[in-house]
Amino acid sequence: MTRARKELISLSDTRYYHCIARCVRRAFLCGSDHFSGQSFEHRRQWIVDRLFELSDIFAIDVAAYAVMSNHYHVVLQVNAELTDSWSQDEVIERWRKLFKGPQLVEAYLKGAPMDRTEFLKLSDCVEEWRARLKSISWLMRCLNEHIARKANEEDGCKGRFWEGRFKSQALLDEAALLTCMTYVDLNPIRAGIAKLPEASDYTSIQERIENRDLPPQKNRLVNLVDHESPKNLQTDIQFHIDDYLTLVDWTGRAIREDKNGAIPAHIRPILERIQIDPNEWCDGVSYFGYRFPRLAGKVAQLERAVSKLGQQWCRGRHTARKLFLT
Incomplete structure (x- = not known):
């Protein structure tokens, strides 16, 4: 049974979510269409x-992404606390980069006098926008609708472009987060369209490799930092970038060459640490996406x-017992 998105995305459980959206039409989202050429x-x-x-507008950062031929993956981090620090004017400014807003907001921005009823209505509107600016559903809506409009215009057609709702997967701890990021970053290698992470176009792993020497403040992805660093931010992922790149590189080679046997000595401590x-x-x-739907x-x-969802069972327990150490 389909569950409401508000039940699947709970910021009290985790700030990290893996989202997938697929194209509904036979024509490919990206790359080359084998039917039309x-x-x-x-x-x-x-x-x-x-x-x-x-990501610059919302209080939501990108931890990983991979854009494939007919779908894309993105791992998002919600910084809900950030929206609380935004002033009324900043919320309005951010939202108006996406939507025009009602006449009442236009009047406020022009300095028109407002009575108490109008001011309360404006405040309610701003608080609704504040909540939306930390909503994954709204970010995905703004992403998918924008791409659908551009693609439909280019194709000269109308109608649905995406396959129903996007799928979301809650990443409940650090081990799940890093496994999912690796899963996303290695999508092109698993699909056989790239041989190495650095050759995987339109992925976060390629971006991390190319920008590894940039200072953290210039990196548009969520930063990967040593857990002992004194400059760590709450939004940083406590895992050193060098360890992550080493892990993804070795895993990609193992998957591509179908050599899942002996784990090298330099990889074991990285995994055991998390x-x-x-x-x-x-x-x-x-099989991360399949075994943890x-x-x-x-x-x-x-x-x-x-338990919070009122259920007694979910798929993934057997894999979790084997994969994640306690």
């Missing part, structure tokens, strides 16, 4: 550009989230 490669950049444009069983790692990454994390985290 037409290339839509430029649409990949549309998605990346729009994603980061929205409480992941090295012997289950490659299998866990390869809605919730991903250690067994205790899964049980807690399932």
Whole structure:
């Protein structure tokens, strides 16, 4: 049974979510359409550009992304506390980058006098926008509608472009987050369209490799930092960038060459530090989306989230017991 999005996205459980959207039409979202021979490669950049444009407006950061031929993956981090620090005018300014807003807001911005009723109505409107600016559903709506309009205009047609609702997967702990990021970053390698992470176009791993020497404040992705660094921010992921790049590089080679056996000595400590069983790692990454359809994390985290949903069971417990150490 389909569940309401508000039940699937709970910021009290986690700030990290993996979202997937698929194209509904036979014509490819991006890349080359094997049926028509037409290339839509430029649409990949549309998605990346729009994603980061929205990230600058919303209180939502991007931890990982991969734009494929007929779908895309994105791992998002919601910074809900940030919206509380925004003034009324900043909320209005941000929202108006997306939508015009009612006449009442136009009048306020022009300095028109307002009575108490109008002021209260304005305040209610701003608070609604404030809530939307930390909503994954609204960000995904603004992303998908924008791409659909551009693609439909280019194709000279109308109608649905995306396959129903986007899918979301709650990442309940650090181990699930890093496994999912690796899963997303290695999508082109698993699909056989790239051989190395640095050759995986329109992915966060390629961007992290190219920008690894940039200072953190200039990196548009969520920063990966050593957990012992004194300059860590609440929004940073406590995992050193060098360890992550090493892990993704080795995992990509192992998956591509179908060598899931012995784990090298330099990889084991990286996985054990985040409480992941090295012997289950490659299998866990390869089938992450299938084995954790809605919730991903250690067994205790899964049980807690399932209980809040009023359920007694969810898919993924068996894999969680094997993959995530306790």
